[in-house]
Every structure is written in structure tokens, then in C-alpha cells.
Amino acid sequence: MLYRNLLTVALQGASLTNAVATMGRTTLEEGAACACEQLAVTLDGAVILPDSADYERESLNFWDIRAVLEPKCIVFPEDPSQVSTAVSVLTSCGAQFAIRGGGHMNFPGSNNIDGGVLLALNHLKDIHVAADNKTVDVGPGTTWADVYGALDAYDLYCIGGRLKNIGVPGLSLIGGFHYLINKYGMVMDNIVNYDVVLGNGTQVIANSTSNPDLFWALKGGANNLGIVTKFTLKTFPIPQISTTIQVFNESVIKDFIAATVDMANYRNLDVGAGPIITITYNTTTREVDAVLRGVQEGNESPPSSFRNFSAIPSVVTQNAVMRPIEWHNSLDSPFQMFRVQFAQKTMEPDTEQLFRIYQLWKKSVDGLSDVEGLIPTLVLNLLPASALTVGKTNGVGNVWGLNDDQSLIIWQFSTGWDKAASDLRMTNWAKNLLDFLHAENQVKGLASEFLYMGDSGEFQDPFLGYPKENVARLRAVREQYDPSGTFSVLNWGGFKLPSV
Numbered sequence: 001m002l003y004r005n006l007l008t009v010a011l012q013g014a015s016l017t018n019a020v021a022t023m024g025r026t027t028l029e030e031g032a033a034c035a036c037e038q039l040a041v042t043l044d045g046a047v048i049l050p051d052s053a054d055y056e057r058e059s060l061n062f063w064d065i066r067a068v069l070e071p072k073c074i075v076f077p078e079d080p081s082q083v084s085t086a087v088s089v090l091t092s093c094g095a096q097f098a099i100r101g102g103g104h105m106n107f108p109g110s111n112n113i114d115g116g117v118l119l120a121l122n123h124l125k126d127i128h129v130a131a132d133n134k135t136v137d138v139g140p141g142t143t144w145a146d147v148y149g150a151l152d153a154y155d156l157y158c159i160g161g162r163l164k165n166i167g168v169p170g171l172s173l174i175g176g177f178h179y180l181i182n183k184y185g186m187v188m189d190n191i192v193n194y195d196v197v198l199g200n201g202t203q204v205i206a207n208s209t210s211n212p213d214l215f216w217a218l219k220g221g222a223n224n225l226g227i228v229t230k231f232t233l234k235t236f237p238i239p240q241i242s243t244t245i246q247v248f249n250e251s252v253i254k255d256f257i258a259a260t261v262d263m264a265n266y267r268n269l270d271v272g273a274g275p276i277i278t279i280t281y282n283t284t285t286r287e288v289d290a291v292l293r294g295v296q297e298g299n300e301s302p303p304s305s306f307r308n309f310s311a312i313p314s315v316v317t318q319n320a321v322m323r324p325i326e327w328h329n330s331l332d333s334p335f336q337m338f339r340v341q342f343a344q345k346t347m348e349p350d351t352e353q354l355f356r357i358y359q360l361w362k363k364s365v366d367g368l369s370d371v372e373g374l375i376p377t378l379v380l381n382l383l384p385a386s387a388l389t390v391g392k393t394n395g396v397g398n399v400w401g402l403n404d405d406q407s408l409i410i411w412q413f414s415t416g417w418d419k420a421a422s423d424l425r426m427t428n429w430a431k432n433l434l435d436f437l438h439a440e441n442q443v444k445g446l447a448s449e450f451l452y453m454g455d456s457g458e459f460q461d462p463f464l465g466y467p468k469e470n471v472a473r474l475r476a477v478r479e480q481y482d483p484s485g486t487f488s489v490l491n492w493g494g495f496k497l498p499s500v
């Protein structure tokens with residue numbers, strides 16, 4: 001015990017110079033061996049190794065099969081001070097590492113690492129509603145279902161992820177689409193405080209008065225700045241939501257797209273409402289299913305915000321009023337189902353061009369019909385201008401810096417398949433088709449260069465779509481808070497700001 005305490009104190013005092021000196025000179029193997037050994041002593045019981053029974057289960061705890069790698073050890077800190085100790089050990093050893101929250105990001109290497117150290121935050125699961133019911137503190141080991149479940153007891157809701165098991169940290173740090181964004185904005189715009197472990201192991205808070213630059217940078221700056229050990233989110237008294245599920249066949253697909261475009265353009269600040277819009281194509285049966293999953297705050301049923309969809313003849317329509325947690329519990333996204341890649345571009349809402357994108361996507365998917373386990377989906381994510389207004393008026397802004405004079409639609413390929421042998425083919429397919437259609441949008445004056453990290457492929461760079469001055473500011477904040485490069489050199493996976 002004495003040895004452990006002394007080691008912890010020594011590590012927390014380890015100079016930055018040491019960390020800088022070891023970075024880049026220590027090999028992957030040396031750094032991981034050093035960190036795994038030291039952490040097994042300092043964080044007794046928090047480290048699992050490949051020969052342990054838990055390792056195999058934990059190494060599969062990722063949504064995308066492609067994200068499964070073989071870390072040298074997996075570390076489970078129990079609280080923020082153990083995160084701090086872990087970061088101090090990792091930097092003093094020069095160990096390369098990955099951080100895992102909910103494990104959903106389908107960017108291999110963003111949340112896992114071959115041969116390095118995986119810092120898994122699953123045990124940081126505290127959720128605490130403030131005495132005035134206006135905010136909730138949430139640990140980074142939680143899913144959105146955990147949070148909505150805890151808020152349910154207070155008749156409260158918050159702006160978070162749309163499916164049940166998405167992790168709180170990854171989604172919050174990249175922006176965060178919820179249903180009700182038209183009125184309440186993105187998830188990042190609803191966060192009033194972050195507790196953060198910096199690259200030298202120190203713990204700080206970031207809010208509008210303490211470290212305000214870091215506060216701004218965490219709103220969209222992803223995993224470039226530190227490890228967030230607590231998010232404080234605004235809560236809202238929304239005990240009930242009105243939901244609608246509507247399924248349409250191919251004969252009305254253009255009307256379905258027109259209703260989507262109308263919804264994106266409709267400036268509604270009074271009632272929070274929004275959809276998940278998907279179009280799936282089965283290359284064997286040649287059937288197309290266009291699906292609306294809509295949510296509106298309150299108990300008006302059917303929810304009138306989706307009246308344009310309701311006017312289209314549907315195959316299935318289910319309307320209901322329920323508590324938010326009931327809805328989220330019904331929308332699972334099981335882990336390890338397939339190899340899966342997202343890829344996307346952004347455009348101004350336009351029915352004719354989106355219909356063309358749908359037609360060419362479907363035709364192109366036909367050329368992939370021999371790919372084993374193919375599951376192609378076209379997803380349309382709406383970014384109404386009113387959501388962007390919230391981002392502008394949240395008191396600090398956000399890294400996206402999008403203007404609120406124009407609604408946008410993110411058109412995304414979400415494609416699953418079975419075999420690693422198809423990986424390169426699928427990536428090539430997605431890149432080519434995206435670039436071709438985006439070029440058309442550019443010619444027609446409909447293209448936006450914005451990319452959402454949650455919908456992008458690993459081959460895309462969302463930072464190129466942010467305003468240049470915001471990227472420059474983000475780099476300055478990173479230089480200030482992580483001068484030694486812990487979150488670029490040692491923790492290098494995912495959507496990273498360019499190093500030069």
C-alpha cells in the first residue's frame with residue numbers, strides 16, 4: 001500500500017518535461033508494458049490482462065466489429081482521481097492509449113488500440129440530479145438510457161442521444177443530435193460544465209467562468225483536449241413525449257423526401273420535435289422501406305409536427321404517448337452485429353436533388369449485391385436553422401460555428417457487411433459515390449462542407465468543414481491545455497486536429 005501511495009504521489013508530480021521526453025521515443029510495446037505494470041500496482045484490481053476471463057468479454061464491448069482490437073491491458077478507473085493517476089502513468093511511461101466511453105464510434109482506433117492501453121470509463125457511472133432539478137451531473141461510463149432512466153423519477157428529460165445504448169461522452173463531445181434539437185439545440189449546447197482530466201493528469205473544471213476557452217472547445221472539439229470525467233447537462237420538465245413510427249414503400253419515396261425537406265426548413269421554436277429518417281434497401285428482395293421515427297414533446301397525439309408525413313399513405317403507422325425512457329428503451333443498437341461504416345456529406349434541403357441522391361445510391365448499391373451480409377441504409381439527419389440559433393445564443397457558441405440562416409440535411413450512407421475482405425471495397429465505394437454526388441451538389445449550389453463526426457467515415461476530416469478561425473482557436477486551446485501532446489501523440493485515434 002505504501003509503495004502504491006508513494007508511486008501515485010510521484011506520478012502526479014511527474015514533470016511535463018518527462019512526459020514530453022518519453023513521447024515519441026518509447027515504442028508501443030515498451031510504453032504499454034511500463035504502464036500496464038505500474039497501473040496494476042497503483043490502481044489495484046482495475047487492470048485486466050489478455051489472459052484474464054474478463055478480457056475477452058471487454059474486448060468485444062464495441063458496436064462495430066471493426067473496432068475490436070487487442071490492447072495490451074484494459075484499465076477501468078473507478079473515479080476521476082484514478083483517471084488522473086492513469087493519465088500520469090501513461091504519460092510518464094510514454095504509453096500510447098485509447099479511451100472508450102460507450103464504444104459506439106465506428107472509426108477503428110478511435111476507441112481501442114492494438115498493443116497499447118485501453119482506458120475504459122465504464123465504471124464512472126454516477127448520475128446526480130441537482131437539488132433545483134435544473135441540471136444533472138453525468139459520469140462518462142453512462143449510456144443515454146441510464147440518464148433518461150434516472151431523470152424519469154423526477155419527470156425530467158434532457159437533450160442526449162436518440163438510441164438506447166449510445167455512450168454519453170463520445171456523443172456529447174462531437175455535438176450530439178437529439179430529436180428535439182429544433183427547439184433545444186444540439187447536446188453540446190445544453191452542457192453547462194465539464195470536469196476534465198488534462199494531459200498532465202491535473203483535474204480542472206470548464207464552464208462559462210472557469211477555463212471558458214476550454215469550455216468552448218469541448219463543444220465540438222471531440223477527444224482533442226482531455227478526458228471528461230463529468231458532464232453537467234440542463235434538464236427540462238418533459239415527462240411525456242408523443243411518438244410516431246411510419247413505414248412507407250417505394251411508391252411514395254419522393255413524397256417522403258419532400259416531407260423530410262419541409263421538416264428541415266420549418267422554423268419551429270415553440271414545440272420540440274424531430275425524426276430519425278432512414279431508407280433501407282434489400283438487394284435480394286429489391287424492397288425499399290422508408291421509415292420515420294418521430295418524437296414531439298408533450299402529449300398531442302398524433303404529433304402534429306409530422307403532419308406532412310402522416311398525409312402520405314403508409315404501410316404501418318403507430319402513434320403513442322409515453323415517457324421518454326420507454327421510447328429510448330425500445331430503440332436498441334446491439335453491439336457486434338456487423339462491420340459497419342458511416343460516410344456522409346451535407347447539403348441544403350432540396351427535394352429533387354435528394355431524390356436523385358436516393359436513386360443513384362440505390363442503383364449503386366445494386367452493384368454491391370454480392371457483398372456478404374450487405375445492409376445498406378440511407379440516413380437523412382436534419383439540422384434545422386433554429387437548432388443552429390440555439391448554438392449561437394448558448395452564451396459561448398460552439399466549435400461548429402454554423403450560421404443559423406440556413407437549414408441543412410446530412411445525407412449519410414450507413415452500410416453493414418460481414419467479411420473483413422470487403423472492407424477496402426466498401427470504403428472505396430462510399431468515397432467514390434459521396435464525392436460524385438457532393439460534386440453535383442457543389443455545381444448546383446446546394447453543398448455544405450460541414451461534416452458531423454458522428455456520421456462521418458474514418459477517411460473524412462470534419463475539421464476541414466469548420467470555420468478556419470474556429471480550428472485555429474481550437475488548436476490554440478489545445479496548445480494551452482495539452483502542450484505535451486498527450487491527446488495527440490499518445491492518444492492518437494479518432495478525429496484529431498491536424499498536428500501541424
Ligand SMILES: Cc1cc2nc3c(=O)[nH]c(=O)nc-3n(C[C@H](O)[C@H](O)[C@H](O)COP(=O)(O)OP(=O)(O)OC[C@H]3O[C@@H](n4cnc5c(N)ncnc54)[C@H](O)[C@@H]3O)c2cc1C
Pocket residue numbers: 063098099100101102103104105106110111121140161162163165166167168169170171172173174175176177178222223226227228229333454455493494495
Ligand atoms: C447506432 C448508432 C446510433 C447513433 N445515434 C446517434 C444520435 O442519435 N445522435 C448523435 O449525435 N450521434 C449518434 N451516433 C454517433 C455517436 O454520437 C458517436 O458514435 C459517439 O462517438 C458515440 O459515443 P460513445 O461514447 O458511445 O463512443 P466511444 O466510441 O466510446 O467514443 C467516441 C470517441 O470519444 C472519445 N471519448 C470517449 N469518452 C471520452 C471522454 N470521457 N473524454 C474524452 N474523450 C472521450 C473516444 O476515445 C472516441 O474517440 C450514433 C452512432 C451509432 C453507432
